[in-house]
Amino acid sequence: MKVTIVGGHGNVSLRLARLLSPKNTVTSIIRNIEQGDDIKSTGSTPFVLSLEDSPASDFAVAFQNQDVVYFSAGSGGKGGPERTKKVDYEGAIKVFDAIEKVDGKKKPRLILVSAIDVRDPEKIPSHYNEADITRANQARSVLATYMKMKYEADKNLVQRTAFKWTILRPGTLSDEPGTGKASIGRTHLTPSISRDDVAKALALLLDREDAAGLAIDMVGGEVSIEEGLDAFIKKGETDFLG
Template sequence: MSKKVIIVGGHGNVSLRLTRLLTPKHTVKSVIRTQDYEDEIRNLSAEPVLLSLEDSPVSDFTAAFEGQDVVYFSAGAGGKGGEERTKRVDYEGAVKVFDAIEGVQGPKPRLILVSAIDVRDPANIPAHYNEEDIASSRRVRTAIAAYMHWKYEADKNLVKRDKFKWTILRPGGLSNEPGTGKAAVGRTHITRQISRDDVAKALELLLDREDAAGLAIDIVGGDTPLEEALDAAIKKGETDFLG
């Protein structure tokens, strides 16, 4: 069934891939912060919406979300602008989107949010991590400490909300290699990268998975067909956000 979808952070690498997957069957709007991207979005058969996570008020996002079935949040500062901008986009921008969904009158759209694997309380090391996972986690947390912190604060905020349905997808390190159509999904080891193509495909599959509401789902490169792996994780019903 065709759905009305809006993607926040529409010009990101994963978002553009997701747009290509969605537009043949669904009506897609793409939130971008500059007119420079409008033609590229239209060429993908999506409708550009000019809004800024940093500067536009919550009310403008609420208006954009009215009548939509699903909101994808796949935005981020991308390490540009230091910790201050990372906080404004990855945390405050995300919370702005959460608040805007809550402000929608009538049926509220579902939210599918792209976070990152290993987003957690640094003191709470997951029981399934091995020594390689722990070493990888330490390296990442040293290299992009602000990003991991503010993603964690955003996810903590989201998991407490119950006025709309949400799902969090938590990919591992991203690559631009062609997608394999395979993955490891759920509480898995965190050292393998995953193609942006495969992350976009997982996001497309989540569009029809209302039964994934309330779950945070880890995904890295693996050997199981993507749809099968995602289905098994959703049916298991075990969130990968451990607080």
């Protein structure tokens, strides 16, 4: 397939490009040409655009004839509230709008990386225990703007019908080696999940058009990622509560 990764120099994105590039044509959008060698080392082709400064029309050109767009960009809560809004909300909306602007009836499918527990803070999932609620409250106190901007972006996306989309919502990320296993769907908020395993799940979603319309929670666990995704997709119940 022809694939574009927005936020191509991120730690998950670099891992994803390495997994996809042997069998697919991968383009990684970066904001700084100095990151180009890192992109090339993954087998991907660098393409310079700024999520903060380039217009949606430029992204639409980049997305032309692509099969799948991954949105794996994020401020990580760094740079203050203004930059967080610029990247995590406005940047995401820009990508959604750009996909809609792609010429022709066939729009690229979007696979978006969000975060676990992104929701209306008044809507507490019924499966959460006291530890989950405590952790959720702590995260919102530390990363209030980040969580809000992710929520506003996801809330916007789930209303879109012009293209197919899937949201992956990993928990706290680690740099531990991947295990190939996870807990997927209606999870608790711990344990952490390896970036290797998140990249693997994203790579598997490339071929899962039947995951369209689903938001998928993912933390560390003991079920193979393939089995966990397959069971979740077959069940067909999104983890996004609104």
